[in-house]
Amino acid sequence: MALWSSWAVAAVTVFLQWVLPGVSQAQTFSFPFRQPETCGRSQYFDISALSCAPCGAHQRQDARGTSCVCLPGFQMISNNGGADIICKKCPEDKTSKTKLTWLLNSVECCFIFVNDSWLTAEGKCHCPPGHILVERDINGTLLSQATCKLCDGTENSFTVANTLGNRCVRCEPTFINTSRSCACLEPNTLTGGLCFGSTGNFPPPMISPARYGELVNTETRLNAAYSFGTTYQQDCVIPVSKILTDFPTPIFFDLYLEYTDENQHQYIWALPVLNLNLQHNKIFVNQDSNSGKWLLTRRIFLVDALSGRENDLGSQPRLIRIATRISLSIHLVPNTKKGNIYPPLITIGYSDIDVKDPNSQFVKVSFSVEYEMNQEAARIQTDIALGVLGGLAVLTSLLKTAGWKRRIGSPMIDLQTVMKFMVYYAGDLTNVFVIITVATGLYWLIFFKAQKSVSVFLPTPTQEERFVTFVGCAFALKALQFLHKLVSQVTIDIFFIDWERPKGKVLKAVEGEGGVRSATVPVSIWRTYFVANEWNEIQTVRKINPLFQVLTVLFFLEVVGFKNLALMDSSSSLSRDPSSYIAPYSRILRYAVSSALWLVIGMIQILFFAVFYERFIEDKIRQFVDLCSMSNISVFLLSHKCFGYYIHGRSVHGHADTNMEEMNMNLKREAENLCSQRGLVPNTEGQTFQIAISGQMRQHYDRIHETLTRKNGPARLLSSSASTFEQSIKAYNTMNKFLGSFIDHVHKDMDYFIKDKLLLEKILGIEFMEPMEKSIFYNDDGYSFSSVLYYGNEATLLIYDLLFFCIVDLACQNFILAAFLTYLQQEVFKFIRNIVGQKNLASKTLVDQRFLI
Secondary structure, X not given: OHHHOOHHHHXXXXXXXXXOHHHHHOXXXXXXXXXXXXXXXXXXXXXXOXXXXXXXXXXXXXXXXOOEEEOOOEEEEEEOOOOOEEEEEOOOOOOEOOHHHHHOOOOEOOOOOOOHHHEOOOOOEOOOOOEEEEEEOOOOOEEEEEEEEEOOOOOOOEOOOOOOOOOOOEOOHHHHHHHOOOOOOOOOEEEXXXXXXXXXXXXXXOOOOOOHHHHOHHHHHHHHHHOOOOOEEEEEEEEHHHHHHHOOOOOEEEXXXXXXXXXXXXXXXXXXXXXXXXXXXXXXXXXXXXXXXXXXXXXXXXXEOOOOOOOOOOOOOOEEEEEEEEEEXXXXXXXXXXXXXXXXXXXXXXXXEEOOXXXXXXXXXXXXXEEEOOOHHHHHHHHHHHHHHHHHHHHHHHHHHHHHHHHHOOOOOOHHHHHHHHHHHHHHHHHHHHHHHHHHHHHHHHHHHHOOXXXXXXXXXXXXXXXXXXXXXXXXXXXXXXXHHHXXXXXXXXXXXXXXXXXXXXXXXXXXXXXXXXXXXXXOOHHHHHHHHHHHHHHHOOOOOHHHHHHXXXXXXXXXXXXXXXXXXXXOOOXXXXXXXXXXXXXXXXHHHHHHHHHHHHHHHHHHHHHHHHHHHOXXXXXXXXXXXXXXXXXXXEOOOXXXXXXXXXXXXXXXXXXXXXXXXXXXXXXXXXXXXXXXXOOOOOOEEEEEOOHHHHHHHHHHHHHHOOOOOOOOHHHOOHHHHHHHHHHHHHHHHHHHHHHOOOOHHHOEEEEOOOHXXXXXXXXXXXXXXXXXXXXXXXXXXXXXXXXXXXXXXXXXXXXXXXXXXXXXXXXHHHHHHHHHHHHHHHHXXXXXXXXXXXXXXXXXXXXXX
């Protein structure tokens, strides 16, 4: 993006006041920016004044542009730097004193040649081709005056460009023998500084596998610090011996920022320095959290290896001071739309190193570039959203608590009611936190990555703490809601009503009486076992595939590269060069990317499941209802004391315990509408209901249920006492007969009526009518009995898994570990839900647990 090209673009307008109050104590200033190349040839760049200054007479700018040198034909008499030099005209001969003789306290003077083409572009003298500069005689004695001489020999046997020894040197014999010159020309081979003929048996020349790009990447990574908007962090471990070699004396630096004003004039601004080691009145004032106490400076140094030397400046220092932490902080001007920034702040921290063994001692140093903006406006907006949505969550939780009170038949507000409200509020408040955190994360992701001109910076790690706290609270509250739902599901009351009736009587021998009497044909229990086993299987069925969810999210993050969107830089690319600098991750952006992917993939799965899978492949909930009808089994569920669900499975054919031929005939008759419909009410299809039962009906149910659950069922039938077993069988038959007669309106004092729920009742999830004398059956086409299964709580499970995944990633910064632990906890809770739910099913229905597979 164009805005990241340079810091100067983002600093179009520089304000005179620093974002921090303490900066006003530093003497910051700006002035026009000049560079050495902008100075004329008769000027030099004065580094002390950062401006151009004129050279003296017979002088011009040197090659670096920071000093002056004498013009050709003039010799330098003295040089004190800058323009403080004295030049004298050279003698009118064609010889000169050389630089080497000048170093020996002689006088330097340029060569004066007849042909001006012998001068270099910089105005320096040089010998023409075929000549060498001679400063020594054949014995190596330094001459008083240097001159150019033609090589003493033929060109093919002597080099003509060797000035190191100031005399002609014979070529390597292999060159002369092969090519009769000092060049190894094709088809000859140059190897190891020797020239070999083409007749030699040499391996073909190899291309080095090293690439230039690979060599300059330890540079590409360093230059990433200059990319505006990229949070940069670089740590290095440097040997003390290298520090002592590279920095024998301290070098002081003054730092400036280059920028362009509104009139396109270039200026530089002196940057303030926050020295963490600076003491005032024996107090480290710059380490105080109150910026008003800071004392800012402008000059820094990297290494001081001079102050720690004792007695002799040439000795090894006992102590060196090193800048082990350098940080560049850039603050964005509030409400800017053009990338206006305050002057950057340099933070530097020094460490004193006790030098003992420089070869074995190492020092860790770090350099970072941080970008900050005032987060007060974002914090206020977050607080407003939290307050509004949190208030709505309170109202929602109150409605749920009121509905729960109605469903348990208790009008009193007690401690249990308060605890229930807190659980409901935990779940609703979790949803508030999820909405706020996901929206906040997507805001930073979109507006930071897609902005054309700088208007926002990402929150710093310190500023992210509040956001991470919200995510942690959301996970804790959602975990509480999830466990509450899990406990509620494994403690429901359930019973399978068998409508099958005996098909006649048989003769049966009576034990102990020695006689035979007639008895009714027993009804097979296998249909009940089969329905119970199917119910056990659908307890943890979900609308999404958890393994597919985890693997798909991980695929997009790690393989496709969506995780790269969470890097604290300006790039929106999904692929990064591993050898280039990789910015640190933003925890907010990691949460935004992972949560967005998790929700999108989850919703796509749910949509696919509802639109395609359930309609054309398999609908386990509808299939279970159909199975109940074919098995002549109804399901009576109570999720609350006075509220539950009823699945009407009474067969329209009267019998379900029949052979294959009759079963197929029944299915054919039903397909051709040659029999009545399956609904509880004649000529209707309604088989599923929400039920609100009266207190009297519940009391009668509890009396029978107490006898039924007194014995959970024998582990081995032979080890059970006959009385207990017979008592359980009697209680089962009594419950089956009672619930069947209740459905058939036999008990006039415990009757019920059927009605539709009002739209507002459906929206609020509460029943306005209280079942006083009669129970109420509400028509339910949405199979809401699935709310006691995983199937009906997909939103809670999806958000819980999302928060678990994100909280692990925020703690470990590892998507793979987060995915593994998320899937592991899913399987653990699924196992617990199946085991405990299976035990509850066996306990409440008297179905032997050994048949639940």
